[in-house]
Amino acid sequence: MSTKWGRPSLVGMVAVVALLAGACGDDSKNSGEAKTSVGDVAGLPVTHFESGLKPDAPKPQLNVRNATDSEEDKIAIASIADVSEYWTQELPAHFGMPFEPVKELMSYDPSTDTDEACGTSVKEAAMNAFYCPPEDLVAWDRGQLLPMLRTEFGPMAIVTVLGHEFGHAVQYRLGEKAGMSKNVATIVKEQQADCFTGGYFRWMAEEKSKYFRVSTSEGLNQVLASLFFIRDQAGQSSKEKGAHGTAFDRTYAFQLGFEKGAKECAGINQQNIDARITEQPFHKGDKGKGDERLDMKLIGHLQTSLDKAFEGAGAQAPKIVDEGGVCPGGPQTPPASYCPDSNTVSIDLNALSQIGRTGDRKAEFQGEDPGGLGDFAALAEVASRYTMGIQKGVGASLDNDNAGLRTSCLVGAWAAASNRPGANLRLSSGDLDEAIAELLMPKSVIAADVNGKQVENGFERVESLRKGYMEGSTACTQQYG
Template sequence: APRRNRGFVAGAVACALVATACGAEVRGQAHSVGDIAGLPVTHFESGLRPDAPPPELTVENVSDSAEDRLALAAIADVSAFWTEEFPERFADEFEPVGRLLSYDPQGTAFEICGADTTEAAMNALYCPSEDLVAWDRGLLLPLLRQRFGPMAVVTVLAHEFGHAVQYRLGDRAGIDETTPTIVKEQQADCFTGAYFRWMAEDSSARFRVSTSEGLNQVLSSLFFIRDDPGAGGAHGTAFDRTYAFQLGFSSGSARCADLDRADVEARITERPFAPEDAGGGDLRISAETVGMLQRSLDDSFAAAEVDPPRIVETGGDCPDGTGTPPASYCRENNTVGIDMAALAELGQPIDREAEFRGTESAGGMGDFAAFAEIVSRYVQGVQLGVGADVTSPEAGLRTACLVGAWTNAIDVEGALLRPSPGDLDEAIAELLQPRSLIAADADGLRVANGFARVEALRLGYYEGSAACTDTYP
């Protein structure tokens, strides 16, 4: 959540953001929007193939539940991947994982890695000393399957296998006793991405995954299993986790093994709350905070030298009745029309407990989700002002990219609005919603593909607005 620092305007960020934002380079090389790290965009139902060969595995305490059937197929599949991949990339045989255990935290207790499974609800884990992968089939797997679909279950097990791979590689993956947890987690997510690449290339005998809705399930489940804002040290934020996954998907498992501490520390966004961030990082969406957002945006985009769009409360539509509520860019008078009440509701803090109960959340997506929606409409005016095309799939991704660039540009000491821990994750969660405008063009037409949306936001965040116009001309 942007936290406020009164009396200081972040003038210094202006040039970083806009000097090149939408300037002369608007017409650069063609970039294919229909391209997911070199694979075509596909739409079909992702999941187990009807003709999948039955898994031949020994699993302790296994049930015949749908979740366990899915888990076993996932384990057989990810094992098949590593059996192929390991000799190819690391010139070595892949030794199968020694022990597999399914448990119900409400059922029989087992001791794994020195812990009691009745206390390990909502977990899946790899225990190096026992070379064991275990999963909670009672609560975690059903919740993942219901909320996100079967690929979420496959994601979690593939991640645990990523740890098994990492321990097999040892120093070839730079892993020893001193390796920080976050590096191991990033590597495991990256290995997960490499596996899903193989599946997306249609190499799996058991599963098929589409590069649109299927990978959206994966990315959403990475968001679900994230560290709480400000906590630090375990899995990483959703922003960091999706980065690692996409790296593995795009660049393969050898690149994952190269991920090291320096690499991770230079990039990781996870950090603690600042002492003054007393509200846990959530601002209320109100006339006052939207006024701050207006000033922050005007300032950040000043270098574009365009007439800055005005944010006005209109109920979400434009004066002529068209629009994309709850926020619209209105060409007729260069305004951003917003529905303050709807955005305030969207901006409510995320209800983490409801997320875990699997019940409908009473909360929203967090303040930054609501701010990012407004920003996505404001940058339409900026792009139009410099003569960019604002109605195309490229424009939708360029919009997400500019939202990312703005987020990074305001992340400076003393900024009027500054992102706090968890804000990037709110932007990603919101971005992955089918209704979100963050990757939509001026008419509200959205890029359907979550993978491309997240990639665009991250590109802007790390490389600034010039990269947005270069990549999405």
Template sequence: MVGRAALDRRSVLVLVALVATLGLIAGCAQTVTGKARAVGAVDPGTVAGLPVSNGPSGPKSGVADAKLTVENGDGGDMDKLAVNTIADVQEYWAEQLPANFGGTKFTPVKRYVSYDSDAAGIEICKTSTAGLVNAMYCSLDDSVSWDRGQLLPMLTEKFGAISVVMVLAHELGHAVQTRLGELSNITQATPSIIREQQADCYAGNFFRWLAEGKSKHFQISTGDGLNKILTTMFFIKDNVGSNFTKQGAHGSAFDRVSAFQFGFTEGPKRCAKIDLPEYEKRKTEVPLDNQAINSGNLPVNDKQSRDLLESSLKATYEKSGANPPTLKDGSASCSDAKATPPASYCPSNNTISIDPDALNKIGTPPGKKGQSGGLGDFAAFAEISSRYALAVQKAAGLSLEGTSAGLRTACLTGSWGGAAKKGVGRVGTSALTLGAGDLDKAIAELLQDKSLIAADVNGKPVDSGFARVEAFRIGFLEGSDACSAKFN
């Protein structure tokens, strides 16, 4: 799905082809308690101060459905899911808006509209719903609407019912902006990217409350449940190559996840602080007019690609003083570490052994005929980079096992991504440089269950996807020095 806005009257989510099928999220999760973590800290044992819990997530059982008057609804499961979501999100904002913004009152939206995009269209926000596979908030009539025919069933099938909660929590984030007025730092001239980043952040606020067990109709585990929410955001980003200055821009997956995490970690006031200068400092979207060598998708096992990757890694970590590890294809025995295909680091001989077939599967672009399961070149390169990062840690005398090692690995891999954005480590006239969509490939891979990007030398990944992304972001934005300082 790609979001777009019609002027600044509404937020609209538009479906695009899904590039992979993920496991479903369903059932109930345990109630967890905790306290907010200090800004800038990453605790591997918690998710922003909440204990890491695993288990199914989604609608609670045995809870009566909320009662809201829905226009054009059919009373089916999708409408019930939407109504229960809206009721819980509005309950949250009725409590939190006055508490965080000087007594500002949150009034429920005036209209709730259900429609079937496959049926005859009705008019919402001056737009026909015929063929409109969307969910949206419209400030013209203060309404929230959803497509029960295609959008909600597809989200539920691919990602679980909790993904619908995220989408509608985002839409109601726009209702929050309307109620805050000037306090939201939104004006008629504000680019849509800022409106959407704030809405993602406000959705993160609600999910914090949900994760604390306070939602009447829904629960979510802070481990695998929240990991799947972050993964889902990979599929509701802007199209590859989009420009954040365009009307309707929502941001890359990395940018959207960042905004969501700000909200989950820091609260509603942080969301209202998102403005254009703040976003421009951390934006990662790369337009298609980028002329870097990898603006497309490189063959990951090609000699030129490997040479460029090695040069990029050496240049990134040159100041660390680490002896660059040797990269070679094939498996090898190692006395002090387990094999972790598609790439394995052996500390005793400072060698990275690469499984070309497994790496090629990751590096294959999504949807390419005859092959499946891949995310793209930068995802595969990040797997190798993660093992290279272990050599950097070894040189610094740091432990290569355990959660701290996994977080340092994610952080250092992120620092390599930041360096690649600048095109470091040229080979002749060429350099491995971030192209459109590349960073999102790495983030999608980072969130996979068996990803090495946030794993220790034996391939044990950090349990919390939330912490994985935070560590990667620190390295990407602050560089490798921040990694040793924050994850000793």
């Protein structure tokens, strides 16, 4: 976040919260009224099992140049066979046209192979997978990219990347039916491909795949984590050639496809992207390039921002205090805890400062600890505990899954409000990605109840944050009770 180009005063700040009183009740008594059944993922049950290739998966009958017996190639080739089967069903059913298989497939190791694809040596395509329209070719780096994805995120990360590239091949086939032309911006193509990948994973999650099984908890978490990893660098504009989107944008597109299917994906265009895309360059006054030093001065700005944002909620605002991140005789969710007895948010400033350090993207790509997640990841943790005090003040329950999702949603609503004119804190490019990174951490409290019990699947956690950001706080109470 940035305080450098937002005014310290809050004159003109618009409150984000429509009155919560009356919309929030005791979830144990009114759980049947919630429109979302906590414990399902877009209508599918929450499942827990090892995701990946089925033990009895058939051997794909595909001709792949340079294919090896490596586990990465086995997963990649099965992915191509599987997603081809998906589109063989999907294109006739929803687009009225037959599926034509991709003409050429290629696996390569940029450190040893000398092949060319799309007129370029594969040595220049390290850490990459791509679709080449002139050759109707899907290719992938088995030497560096796929092993890293499998090691860091699990096998479904490989399936995600290949599903995405195959989505580009489908765009090429759909043409005008997907709004494709020479003048279509890269971001439109990439958002569509992410969305197509979501539709494919829904099909897989419905147990229609011969090759793979994916759980809606840990398995989809692998997918979301890989989409976070392949996000664009903070500060990039969505107008740039080659823009793919932030992690926030990419997970939105994936979840859209998962929830609504490939036909909805084909309707993604520049107009509806411009209405929601978050990828933007750094503001010219953002001297910290997105991150501020986490100290009590910044916490003071956070307190003011939250107080103003929730002033219409009809609840007494909790105070943020540096008292170790725990509550005496109460909830213990360090580095930030909501203490109901004193209506305070106890923080451990030193621990939050470690989370709030600027991440090292180079280390991240090398599979090393990036060091920190960024200031917004830490501030969102504190904001989540603050919203507990607001929810308590209006009689909402604080100790169940609905409370966790409602909390994350309200954090998203506050984040959107911080973009309003006159705010003392403003979102910087990359801030929402920092929140997603923290949301996917096993001990994050952004989408957790007052005792730190986290909603078990990342799909719902990310979706709830986005819902608040895009639809406001009223949607939080309507959706999560």
